[in-house]
Amino acid sequence: MAPSQASYAPSLGKLLKSLNGQTLEASIESFIYLLKRRQIKGDDCADATAHLLRQVIAKSKWSDVDQLLTRVQNVGSRLAQAAPHEPIIGNIVRRVMGLIRDEASEDRNADDLGSETASDIQSLSMNAPRPQHPKPAPIASRPQTLTTMPSFHVSKAKSMFNLLSVVDTLDSPVTGASTPMSQAQPTSVSALRSEVLDGINEIMDEISQADDQIASFAEVQIQPGDFVLAYLPSRTVERFLVKASARRRFTVFIASLDPPQASSSTDPYAALRKKLNAGGVKMISIASNGLMAYMSRVNKVIFSAKAVYQNGGLLVDSGASVAAQAAHAYSKPVIALGGVFKFCPEDPSDEIAGETGDSSSYVSYADGSKVDALEVENTVADYVPPELVDVYLTNLGPQTRHHLASIMADHYKPEDVGFSLIPGEV
Amino acid sequence: MATQATVAPVGVTSPQGGSRTIPAPANPPTAATANPAQLTPAQLKAKAKADKAARRAQVKETKAVVAAADAAKTTADAKGGKGKGKQDGPQSQSKTGPQHRGSTSGRRPSILVVEKDVRSGIPECFSHIPMAKRIPTAHAHKDVHPAVLVIGQQMATFAIKDSIARLEATLLAFRKVIESYETPKGNSLSRHFVPHVLNPQIEYLTECRPMCYSMGNAIRLLKAKVNDFDIDTPEEEAKEGLLETIDLFINERITLAEFVIARNAAKQINDGDVILTYGRHRLVEKTFLLARENGRVFDVSIIDDPYDRGGQELARSLQQVGIRVFYSPNLGGLRANVERATNVLLGTEAIFANGSLHAAAGTADIAVAATNASKKVIVLCETINFDRERVSVDALTYNEIDPEQNTSDSFRLLFDTTRDKYITGVITEFESGTGNSPAQAILALLRKQEDPTVIA
Known part of the structure; x- marks a missing residue:
């Protein structure tokens, strides 16, 4: 922050x-x-x-x-x-x-x-x-x-x-x-x-x-001895894990798709590691593209959603859907964290989920032949289909897919649901 | 373990000005990335003994720091003179120094100590998984042939990486070993060669990096061949026979297999296809190039592993022959990529007896995504990579730790296991181009053939 x-x-x-x-x-x-x-x-x-x-x-x-x-x-x-x-x-x-x-x-x-x-x-x-x-x-x-x-x-x-x-x-x-x-x-x-x-x-x-309210459910979700895979932990997830570490002894795998940038030689999760270690929780950074290899060891997968669509699908950081899919293949629960304010009364959009970003960290511009040869598609946002998500952990407590509609109805007026991206009469 | 990590530096840092601030597991990347790959029970025992002695020594040491430091320094210097000098100076020495004191009884004490430091960073839940390590050539067994020494180093540094390349290098090196072999007086090749000449080579190679399954298969073949010789077979004839076997093996199981697989797989590519592949695999690349030569017009979508980036090389070589390439640097865009693709072509390191793939980490994620999207997943694999003895249902049974990604804040497994339910078919050199068959069928065929290379 x-x-x-x-x-x-x-x-x-x-x-x-x-x-x-x-x-x-x-x-x-x-x-x-x-x-x-x-x-x-x-x-x-x-x-x-x-x-x-x-x-x-x-x-x-x-x-x-x-x-x-x-x-x-x-x-x-x-x-x-x-x-x-x-x-x-x-x-x-x-x-x-x-x-x-x-x-x-x-x-x-x-x-x-x-x-x-x-x-x-x-x-x-x-x-x-x-x-x-x-x-x-x-x-x-x-x-x-x-x-x-x-x-x-x-x-x-x-x-x-x-x-x-x-x-x-x-x-x-x-x-x-x-x-x-x-x-x-x-x-x-x-x-x-x-x-x-x-x-x-x-x-x-x-x-x-x-974040704090979500974290208060951490103890219920994380049991002693668990191996928790946290994909690209956001502030919400970090707080959740730290809160859990106060009362539980477990192991956290931190995963991300890309190797840490060469420029920042320090561990991006050093602070989190320190906090978790203080609570006796082990933290292991997994430097891997695929996550299937670790799934047999993992008990649950946790990541935060950028938005929850009305069908229960999630907008997430790129790669979280790989984690969710791997968990699903091994029948491990997937817990998506996100406040109710992230519940979005819209349908998922492919354009947003397939958003591509900066490719310069993958192919050096100095390497002319590669720049010519490659059409680099670095996806930065991803969509997780609803069937891959088991628990939506919100500030109002854990929710299931079937209950999302009523939460949306509680928080948005039907007149505003259609609030569109097209600017009105300015 | 913990006491070693914390106490060990104390003994020695004082003479070196206390320059060491990093904790033990944070090895500099240049340090010998060594570890115990597959130690024989005897070695393990020796190691355990050495550890115990070292720990005892440490306790004494803390009582008389100065004396211990001096002693350690002298030991370290002595070791340095033994050819360990290339390992970056004060840091590794300060770590290894005092530990040498206790472990002088071991066969290769310095290696054991170094590997300890490297492996200590491995989380407990993965501590059963082996890891490649660099063994200073001076510390190798005296019987290791120079040619084998070289490929051992290359394997440990991943200069020779995929299973077939390793197999070929091994066989060619063994060829040199056989050529330079002379049976001692009063011995027969069939009795002497394997235990006294071949085994030390294999041991060394395994120590450098755990053997891949094709190597295991080939070595079994070679040993069977040696055993086949009568005790009275003249040495020249036996050597001739072995060399011939190796040549035939390389021709049939590697060169020809590669050609046939590429030819069969290329037939599966149609005009207008978008083929998804992962990273760079020799067979897949061959297939694409051959299909292009045959006049097929198709696009290739490459998902790369950001820790390897072999896909960039593949992209370049495909681009040169005019194949359109989409390149994703990581699995991030997996869903979109799979949706765009017509089918998926994957290479693999090995196939287990239950039909599971043992392939580069990330392969399983792609296979699952493709299966969920109802796309064909075709795997290319030589039959020599089929392991008929091992069964694996998860990636933690047989795997390797990436020595480059084994620090306190990163950990990586090299392989993952793809269950056979996510694979549509496997193309091997057995197929006559009619399509692909499930891995089980090929395993059954291998069994039926009673292929001499895979004697169980």
Whole structure:
């Protein structure tokens, strides 16, 4: 997480620091450049997106929910387009949009309630059934709109904000899904703003705590004496292993496809090794292309997912599917780690999974004949089909493939699932 | 073990200014990458004894560090004079020095000590797996023939690598051994040659690097041939007969086999095919070139092993004859590569009695992926590489540790085992070009033929 301060290259840390000082547009642009240069990748994208959307909500001008949603969607799709290989960005955008919708409907309900008490004689005389408490559930709001229609006009007249917003409501792009929302007039933009900001803070907390929460399941998953194959351990996996090492004695195989870069002579997992060894856990780095050879010894395979698709397939670092396949051939369980924020209500895309990257570390550009001869395809992202994954270990606990749909439904609004990469009306 | 690793340097570093900061297992790559390959029981016993003595010596040593250091230094110097000087100076000496003290009773004490350091880095769960090691030529058995010495070194350094190349080199070296052999007075070749001349050679080669199965097969043939000679067979006639056997063997089982396999396999390649292969295997390369010569137009998709990169050479040689090549530097793009391919052509080191392949690590991953995607997996293998005695279902039964990747932070096995269920067929020189058959069929054929080379 800690960005190397020594480097001059822009990094996530610097971006986050500069967020307050810069104008919103400048922040968005610099974030997009970081994404395009892949200076922000993986889990950091989620955090950065949340930060940026927080700025969008805090800084941009908006006077009603629809405007806000459009704004968030536009910025979101710009980000998602800048990094189509990071579906996680879209997830966060969807979460924030869902959050805004929730807060808005909650707001309106509260608003309804407030106006009703103001005109309670009217409603009493109507004897309409009405909620005693503001109901957060958006379903409840529809029948109410009928009974409380008169009170709308009362509240509109009372509120100065709404004097302005009437005009805006008319020409704001109204999506079909959010039509009922546009009728609702939030009494206070600033109240909504602060509630949404609070909600985003919660999402950011969720992201930052996900690793720890996942790690808390480590003891259940790892038994004493296990041989665990960790493929390209990410922060999440490292924390998981370290947590397990506190209570369990086991052996970790660390695997990756490529030999460590000649330039970095140090062991990339030296820190992890130190931590694991401190807990009495042995760590063995496997320097091998194929992993079948070791599978008969391995008890379980663990890696972290970059994204979990709605069919249960995973987007992973290149080579993790080789590990998963080898485990499957030997009937060893495959445990995929990833916070719920990585659950992506989309179908897997071949383009992203087959993404190819820099080939210079494989063929030296100095070797002309090889450069001419080889069409190097260095795949950097990979797709693991759902049937190869046994356990999805999330911050909400271990899940199975069959339960993924309900988790998706809990976290995303159906209106936002279709959030597309194609930029809306910018 | 642990005490040795920690205490040993203490004894000697003081005179050398304490320059040594790396822990023992982190051997510099230039250090003799040696280890016990396959020690005979007697050797193991000697080694164990030596270890014990060394440990005792160490305990004393810690009590009188200075004295011990001096003693160690003198021993180390003495050893250095014995031709061990090329092994990078103070580090290896500081490690080996004190241990020599206790182990002078061993036959090749210095080697035993060096191998200890190298093997100590091997995780316990893989400690049963042998590893090639470099034996300083000065420490080889005195009866080892110079020609064998050379190929031993080449095998230990992986200059001669694949099973057929090793087999051929061995046979040619044995040819020289036979040519220069003279039966001592009062002995007969058929009684004297194998135990006193051939066995030391084999022992040395095995120590350099565990024998491959084709070598085992060939040596068995050679020994059977020697035993066939009558005790009264004149020496010249016997030598002539052995040389002829070797020549015939090389011709039939290596040269001709390669040609026939390539010819049969090339027939399986059709226009428009995309053939996936792994790394660089001699037979596969031959097949591609022959198919191209026959006018086939096809693409080749090479998945390489980043620890070997032989695939780059293959890519280049295919490119030169106009075959389009897709090159993946590692298994990362396996899924896409398999989907694009029409079939998979693999080479192998050996085939076990249960039909499992013993092939370069990574082969199994490709075979499994291809089988899952319902692609044909064809294996090319000479019958000499069939091992009829060994059965292996996982890669940890028979394997080798890569001496180049055996440090504290990396470990690598050279081979993996592919179960026969992931193989569509094997092409050997037995086939008449009608296609490929399961490995079991060929094993049955070998048994039926009662091939003299594979006497069980």
